[in-house]
Amino acid sequence: MSSMKLHYDVDNTDFTRAGEASSDTKKKLKLMGVSPEVVRKVAISMYEGEINMVIHANGGTIDVTISSDNIVLVLKDEGPGIANIDKAMEAGYSTANENIRSLGFGAGMGLPNMKKYSDEMNVKSEIGVGTTVTITIYNELT
């Protein structure tokens, strides 16, 4: 079973670069003729995850595995961790400060959107250790 792997280091020092990883993956998926709906799901959920990493966790890494069955995203950081995952998954829940809200983030819709646009999602987090979000989106071959 052949598959392709992509690796990104998400840096939190330059806010204007947030979104580069998801935009690169999106470009590649389009060149590979992945169905537009699948590309959209990957682009939206990966971007949300990437932004969360930059805003809440000082950056991290994203590993993408693309195969004919699915596209798997593993977003891993060594940030502060999430105390209550169920709460964090609720629409509207956010710990973002005023500063971040003024940039247009902090509506508390990131994790809910990731859930909505993915087929499987798993969040593992430990306070003081970090967070790993694994997202699977089924590939639809036409």
Next chain:
Amino acid sequence: MDNTFINSVRLDSALCKGCINCIKRCPTQAIRVRNGKAHIVKRFCIDCGECIRVCPHHAKKADYDSIDVIEKFKYTVALPAPSFYGQFNNLDDVNIILRALKLMGFDDVYEVSAAAELVSELSRQYVAEHQDKKPFISTACPSVIKLIRVRFPNLIDHLLPINAPIDVAALQAREKAMKETGLPSEDIGIVFISPCPAKVTAVRSPLTNEKSEVDAVIAIKEVYPKILPFMKETQNQTEEISHSGKIGISWGASGGEAGGLLIDDFLAADGIENVIKVLEDLEDQKINQLEFIELNACSGGCVGGVLQVENPYVAKSKMKALRKYMPVAISHLSDTTVNNVFWEKKIEYKPVFNLGYDFMDSLEKMERATEIVQRLPGLDCGSCGAPSCKALAEDIVRGEAREKDCIHLLRDYIHRMTDDLKGL
């Protein structure tokens, strides 16, 4: 071959020096230099005209009809684009231009800006009745439609499915001419005075209608020098021909179409790179809550078209002065019957950038392209004829180029060969 991949930007081989200006600036990476000359990959080209703007040797040309085409018809109607009015100094009455067009040899004139006012009214209704489909993306710029159909399949459903003002104007003008002259349709020439090659393609190979009612497209820059002498004469005449006000004329510059919708939550972006950024963000749902997205491939809107004469920003300010004392709108749906309003056909996604013929093939090619990129020097120098190292790698896996097209790899190869020979 799909006949919807025609375009109206041409290369004059004799003038092309094979430099890298156009390959670097093409927003869809549609140009390659092969054997010392630029080649436009038709299926990638969206007719935006960037290469015409940047070519220092004037080797890129727009294709359009010669003004002499008016000799071919018994009766001709000129359709000036709204942006045409921005080309003239101290113009305080568009009738001076419209009368001059008649002196130049046209039998009648029908302003695209008049049809634009009808399209504005129709769009207002359509947007209000289809709130579930918002945000709507404007469809008057053919380059934007072409870009979306090859790169943004998820946004196709957001395109406003209403004919562009030029298409509405053309049918209105034809029906009027047939009624007034009694001539059959084929004797009537509907001639558009265009700001850009994108509109030429849209007429010759329409994407959303079976055929265009426009018979010929001529360039603003060709009409401009010819009309000036007649304007002296028409300055003091009194015939009133114009049927458009502020709303119609405003379509000639960025923000005009959105302004005509009389809504607040819109965005207007112009210049192809900015348009691409907006489309990327729209696709990723980073832009929410807007009702309308106006997009123009040219900086400043149609006043920035490559067939214009005046600096786009100067033209924009001239249009602002011109419309200052105009009524808001003169043409209204209630006074007219308009027939061709909605698109006959939907836009179909054309995945022209796919690397392979199916997913597995593309996956394998993408992996090979990634490997090749690692071997390439990463200088993006363009000497291979591709716009970047990555683009060369993609060309290689598509079977359209070779690794040794990279002059740096070639040089290393030659060094190795000579070293080997020395060792013999």
